[in-house]
Amino acid sequence: MSNRAIIALIAAAVAIFLLTQTFYTVNPTVQVLVRQFGAIVGEPKTSPGLYAKLPLIQDVQRIDRRLLDYEAEEFEIIAGDQKRLVVDAYARYRIDAAKTFAQTVPGGEAALRGLLDSLINSEIRGVLSSVPLHAVLTDRREALMGEITRRVNAKTKELGVETVDVRIKRADLPQANSQSVYNRMKTDREREAGQLRAEGDEEKARITATADREVSVLKADAGLKAQVVKGEADAEATKIYAQAFSKDKDFYGFYRRLEAYKQAFGQGGSTMVLSPDTDFFRYFNDPAGPAMPGRKDAAKDAPK
Numbered sequence: 001m002s003n004r005a006i007i008a009l010i011a012a013a014v015a016i017f018l019l020t021q022t023f024y025t026v027n028p029t030v031q032v033l034v035r036q037f038g039a040i041v042g043e044p045k046t047s048p049g050l051y052a053k054l055p056l057i058q059d060v061q062r063i064d065r066r067l068l069d070y071e072a073e074e075f076e077i078i079a080g081d082q083k084r085l086v087v088d089a090y091a092r093y094r095i096d097a098a099k100t101f102a103q104t105v106p107g108g109e110a111a112l113r114g115l116l117d118s119l120i121n122s123e124i125r126g127v128l129s130s131v132p133l134h135a136v137l138t139d140r141r142e143a144l145m146g147e148i149t150r151r152v153n154a155k156t157k158e159l160g161v162e163t164v165d166v167r168i169k170r171a172d173l174p175q176a177n178s179q180s181v182y183n184r185m186k187t188d189r190e191r192e193a194g195q196l197r198a199e200g201d202e203e204k205a206r207i208t209a210t211a212d213r214e215v216s217v218l219k220a221d222a223g224l225k226a227q228v229v230k231g232e233a234d235a236e237a238t239k240i241y242a243q244a245f246s247k248d249k250d251f252y253g254f255y256r257r258l259e260a261y262k263q264a265f266g267q268g269g270s271t272m273v274l275s276p277d278t279d280f281f282r283y284f285n286d287p288a289g290p291a292m293p294g295r296k297d298a299a300k301d302a303p304k
Contacts, residue, residue: 021055031098033061044098063098063108067164070113072120079133087128088170089120093156093163100160112161116152120166123151136171 025048026032032045036058045051046065053060072089079085093116095101095109105111127148128136135144145167153163245252 018055022052023050024053024060025050029064029066030062031065031095033063033098033102034058035061040099040102046098061102063095063101065095065098067092067094068109070116072117075121077125077128079128079136080131083133085128085133085136086170086172087124087168089124089166089168091116091120091152091163091167092165093161095160096162097160100158102160104159112159115159116156116163119152119155120148123148123166124168126151136168141168 024032026045028048032051034041034045034053036054041058044063070091070093072091074086074088076084076086095112101112105115107114127144131140131144135141145165149163149166152166156163
């Protein structure tokens, strides 16, 4: 390769290098500061496009312009009613003044996050230390978060940062307190359960006693009614028997004698010795069954 070709290649490489050092782009998610020997030159470039700077003398610093999140370190505070509370908070912010931010926070976003952690911790303590614990757990929480956000934003504005929101993600009692509260709640619930069981047993005993008393009353009433009905039935049966006997005494005597035969001969395994001409067998000797003179009516003594 000739010397002229080598020189041309070197010149082309230098030209390309100078072009890369001269032109730079700005995309919609960032804002760009131009620095010359460390000092900021001009205003931040925020509109997307292609820009130029002095090569080798000036360089660019890109700063995010999007809405960013920051998770603060968990810390413990004492509320206005002297109760301890472990708080886990987060913040949402954006860098809206890149030049001011670059001048006041030389460490960039890493240094800003350290400052945010300190500010959030301080302002949450300042606001919540004047209110009782239950205020953080009720609808007053929204107003408290608004006040904390306002305070933090007032201080970050001086750094060129807008704090959009500060929120408490979680607020718990310390572990030792949580166990104590849990044990107390458990004891209270066990006491309430014991009281409810005692009241339930008492109600059960009352209902059982009432039911037993009602059963006894019902049984007594039913027994009385049964006796009345039975007495009325016996009286009616006696009346019917009397009416039947008065209508046909012979038929009634015949019927009663048949009942006596049924009772006497229907019992298996029994032995009875009687004379064939006894009055008990008069219907066997004569279906008309005339009474035998001088004979006792055995039907009256026969089993019924």
